[in-house]
Amino acid sequence: xxxxxxxxxxxxxxxxxxxxxxxxxxxxxxxxxxxxxxxxxxxxxxxxxxxxxxxxxxxxxxxxxxxxxxxxxxxxxxxxxxxxxxxxxxxxxxxxxxxxxxxxxxxxxxxxxxxxxxxxxxxxxxxxxxxxxxxxxxxxxxxxxxxxxxxxxxxxxxxxxxxxxxxxxxxxxxxxxxxxxxxxxxxxxxxxxxxxxxxxxxxxxxxxxxxxxxxxxxxxxxxxxxxxxxxxxxxxxxxxxxxxxxxxxxxxxxxxxx
Amino acid sequence: xxxxxxxxxxxxxxxxxxxxxxxxxxxxxxxxxxxxxxxxxxxxxxxxxxxxxxxxxxxxxxxxxxxxxxxxxxxxxxxxxxxxxxxxxxxxxxxxxxxxxxxxxxxxxxxxxxxxxxxxxxxxxxxxxxxxxxxxxxxxxxxxxxxxxxxxxxxxxxxxxxxxxxxxxxxxxxxxxxxxxxxxxxxxxxxxxxxxxxxxxxxxxxxxxxxxxxxxxxxxxxxxxxxxxxxxxxxxxxxxxxxxxxxxxxxxxxxxxxxxxxxxxxxxxxxxxxxxxxxxxxxxxxxxxxxxxxxxxxxxxxxxxxxxxxxxxxxxxxxxxxxxxxxxxxxxxxxxxxxxxxxxxxxxxxxxxxxxxxxxxxxxxxxxxxxxxxxxxxxxxxxxxxxxxxxxxxxxxxxxxxxxxxxxxxxxxxxxxxxxxxxxxxxxxxxxxxxxxxxxxxxxxxxxxxxxxxxxxxxxxxxxxxxxxxxxxxxxxxxxxxxxxxxxxxxxxxxxxxxxxxxxxxxxxxxxxxxxxxxxxxx
Numbered sequence: 213x214x215x216x217x218x219x220x221x222x223x224x225x226x227x228x229x230x231x232x233x234x235x236x237x238x239x240x241x242x243x244x245x246x247x248x249x250x251x252x253x254x255x256x257x258x259x260x261x262x263x264x265x266x267x268x269x270x271x272x273x274x275x276x277x278x279x280x281x282x283x284x285x286x287x288x289x290x291x292x293x294x295x296x297x298x299x300x301x302x303x304x305x306x307x308x309x310x311x312x313x314x315x316x317x318x319x320x321x322x323x324x325x326x327x328x329x330x331x332x333x334x335x336x337x338x339x340x341x342x343x344x345x346x347x348x349x350x351x352x353x354x355x356x357x358x359x360x361x362x363x364x365x366x367x368x369x370x371x372x373x374x375x376x377x378x379x380x381x382x383x384x385x386x387x388x389x390x391x392x393x394x395x396x397x398x399x400x401x402x403x404x405x406x407x408x409x410x411x412x413x414x415x416x417x418x419x420x421x422x423x424x425x426x427x428x429x430x431x432x433x434x435x436x437x438x439x440x441x442x443x444x445x446x447x448x449x450x451x452x453x454x455x456x457x458x459x460x461x462x463x464x465x466x467x468x469x470x
Numbered sequence: 471x472x473x474x475x476x477x478x479x480x481x482x483x484x485x486x487x488x489x490x491x492x493x494x495x496x497x498x499x500x501x502x503x504x505x506x507x508x509x510x511x512x513x514x515x516x517x518x519x520x521x522x523x524x525x526x527x528x529x530x531x532x533x534x535x536x537x538x539x540x541x542x543x544x545x546x547x548x549x550x551x552x553x554x555x556x557x558x559x560x561x562x563x564x565x566x567x568x569x570x571x572x573x574x575x576x577x578x579x580x581x582x583x584x585x586x587x588x589x590x591x592x593x594x595x596x597x598x599x600x601x602x603x604x605x606x607x608x609x610x611x612x613x614x615x616x617x618x619x620x621x622x623x624x625x626x627x628x629x630x631x632x633x634x635x636x637x638x639x640x641x642x643x644x645x646x647x648x649x650x651x652x653x654x655x656x657x658x659x660x661x662x663x664x665x666x667x668x669x670x671x672x673x674x675x676x677x678x679x680x681x682x683x684x685x686x687x688x689x690x691x692x693x694x695x696x697x698x699x700x701x702x703x704x705x706x707x708x709x710x711x712x713x714x715x716x717x718x719x720x721x722x723x724x725x726x727x728x729x730x731x732x733x734x735x736x737x738x739x740x741x742x743x744x745x746x747x748x749x750x751x752x753x754x755x756x757x758x759x760x761x762x763x764x765x766x767x768x769x770x771x772x773x774x775x776x777x778x779x780x781x782x783x784x785x786x787x788x789x790x791x792x793x794x795x796x797x798x799x800x801x802x803x804x805x806x807x808x809x810x811x812x813x814x815x816x817x818x819x820x821x822x823x824x825x826x827x828x829x830x831x832x833x834x835x836x837x838x839x840x841x842x843x844x845x846x847x848x849x850x851x852x853x854x855x856x857x858x859x860x861x862x863x864x865x866x867x868x869x870x871x872x873x874x875x876x877x878x879x880x881x882x883x884x885x886x887x888x889x890x891x892x893x894x895x896x897x898x899x900x901x902x903x904x905x906x907x908x909x910x911x912x913x914x915x916x917x918x919x920x921x922x923x924x925x926x927x928x929x930x931x932x933x934x935x936x937x938x939x940x941x942x943x944x945x946x947x948x949x950x951x952x953x954x955x956x957x958x959x960x961x962x963x964x965x966x967x968x969x970x971x972x973x974x975x976x977x978x979x980x981x982x983x984x985x986x987x988x989x990x991x992x993x
Contacts, residue, residue, distance in 0.1 A: 218983055218988055218991075219983075221991070222709040222712065222713070222991060223709075225703070225705045225706045225708075225709040226699055226703070226705075226706035226707075226709050226710055226930075226935070227700070227706075227935045228697070228698075228699070228706070228709070228710045228713075228929075228930040228931070228933070228935050229930045229931025229932075229933050229943075230709055230710055230712075230713040230930045230931070231713060232930075232931055232945070234945065236952075237945060237948035237949040237951075237952045237977075238945055238948075238949060239931070239943065239945045243931065247908070247931060247932065247933065248908075250933070251902070251907065251908070251940070254902035255902060257902075258902055258903045292867045292868065292871075292903055293563045293566070293567065293867055293868050293871060294567065294868070295567070295868050296567065326903050386866075386901060386902065386903055386938065387902045387903075387938075388902070388935070388938030388939075389902070389933045389935075389938070389940060390933070390935060391938065
């Protein structure tokens with residue numbers, strides 16, 4: 213193999229930026245600018261605003277009530293520096309949820325998080341796969357709350373006000389340089405203020421090039437089944453998930469998207 | 471409540487009265503709870519001077535510490551040492567989030583002036599985290615070396631800054647001073663230092679450690695080769711390692727952050743690294759950055775563990791949230807020492823730190839994040855680590871908002887660690903939701919290299935595809951070495967020469983992949 217072939221062979225083994233062009237000690241121009249382009253896409257994803265109307269419209273076929281709520285972060289800069297405010301509902305949103313009356317067993321919060329691109333691209337598609345799974349066995353679901361600047365823990369307050377048994381949060385994850393559109397799904401049994409990350413289960417890196425949406429729906433569906441059946445979520449559930457999930461029969465576990 | 475310990479305040483009052491070196495220091499006064507300082511001349515348009523540390527008396531007649539200073543005609547007071555330290559800290563988002571930051575720039579400078587006037591002896595009387603409930607405070611207090619402290623015991627914090635900058639404080643003197651310094655003292659002096667001071671002072675203090683090579687010598691800059699892969703694929707990891715070695719990186723350690731913490735996975739990766747090291751005869755050490763308890767388990771079952779890794783914090787509660795205590799580290803270090811794998815030294819520990827971890831674990835005790843960070847170096851130095859690095863920009867903008875805050879924090883961490891005798895490197899890095907870019911990293915890595923940094927990361931193209939953040943590249947290591955005439959660790963440098971990876975001018979300029987490397991991949 214020639215030197216060039218060797219590097220193309222090695223580059224096929226990892227997504228890492230290996231075998232870059234070198235100019236003296238530095239990185240050659242093409243690779244240097246490719247890095248800048250990737251960073252620009254990630255930065256744009258962080259600062260993009262979530263198109264709430266488009267997300268709501270994409271969810272219309274689900275036939276569920278969609279409620280718009282706000283966290284206490286009125287802009288993205290506050291959202292980035294004040295996670296405490298992103299975990300709490302603005303007072304009028306809290307009032308609206310309280311008067312909306314009790315929700316279903318499973319409530320859903322969709323938040324822009326750190327990548328509106330991820331939420332805008334994948335949340336509705338994932339929910340189209342998820343909702344039939346949640347409804348199995350006569351369970352009820354809804355409403356879907358949309359929060360442009362919510363943190364994961366915002367779901368605790370939302371779920372508490374809706375008196376839901378379980379909260380599913382879909383949120384745009386911190387963009388990586390090569391993954392600006394990564395969505396995270398969090399399952400919390402018994403949502404209420406004061407829950408911590410140890411009380412939740414997470415499926416991460418949901419995007420077509422990472423954890424594909426079908427597989428994500430299967431994993432989240434399994435977590436919801438287990439959480440409702442065993443009345444727990446978080447660390448105690450996590451200990452078993454990899455083992456049990458591997459043992460679960462795969463074909464037909466989920467209805468096909470359609 | 472320890473701060474109402476009357477006996478201790480008598481001792482503090484005594485230390486204030488006997489502190490002879492600072493004429494602006496007012497004697498401690500007893501009296502009402504309003505401001506206690508003597509009237510000070512104030513010039514129009516300039517800040518007032520003459521900070522005082524005073525004893526106030528609360529309405530219920532319990533004595534409390536009170537620090538105060540006037541700036542721009544306004545008097546600012548600070549109820550205790552941790553508050554004074556927090557208010558004196560240069561602005562960063564994590565302290566705002568914690569609610570401990572100064573409300574204005576003037577208040578911040580007032581706190582810095584009051585801190586500058588504080589005798590160092592005060593730090594031996596008042597703990598920022600309670601002694602009774604925190605094993606790190608006990609480690610700091612019980613391990614303090616009064617003899618090493620003696621040459622500076624008459625100084626204030628401001629006096630210490632002047633002393634550290636002075637020509638008398640050379641590398642040898644600073645080395646002798648380390649056991650007499652507490653983390654809170656060095657955190658305090660860092661807060662009143664400008665960046666230039668942080669660089670000048672830390673550049674004088676080299677901390678040298680050894681395992682299979684020598685890390686930290688003057689004129690050297692080592693690098694950790696960080697070949698992470700999203701699914702820990704061995705071939706993918708190997709590809710990144712080859713790239714890094716060809717570009718002269720990996721003398722500090724070849725260190726993998728595994729995507730999975732499963733003991734079997736970690737064992738497989740460590741075995742692969744050990745095999746690679748022996749086949750290429752590279753004088754370096756390897757590490758898979760798994761939890762300390764996993765490392766203990768693996769060592770007991772015969773896995774080739776060179777360095778034991780752990781992320782550490784500056785309060786006991788932080789470390790509890792990380793799932794370990796000081797006794798765990800002791801057990802791990804003894805296990806690693808018993809393996810006897812080091813050839814020229816037995817510094818077997820590798821720690822990572824970073825401002826903000828205590829707050830994120832809700833374990834900061836009302837302190838600012840930089841003071842708590844410095845306390846984690848007291849943990850590090852108790853275990854003679856080969857390497858410590860601060861992962862400065864990884865934690866995100868809620869703790870360090872932008873490039874300016876990240877740069878200052880990185881230089882503070884390096885400064886504090888070196889003064890305490892810790893072999894500090896830095897993961898010069900940022901996340902995509904921070905207001906920072908590669909230009910900010912260039913400024914931080916260059917200033918750190920000028921400050922005598924022990925090592926930086928080498929990540930392919932600066933893009934960690936597993937952890938999803940940007941660090942420094944193999945090329946950055948080459949650039950810094952060229953810019954500041956720095957070399958790799960001497961044993962590793964000799965290996966680069968033997969492997970034919972250096973040109974006649976001592977630059978790493980591989981033209982072709984040597985056959986020996988290629989065989990590794992093809993196998």
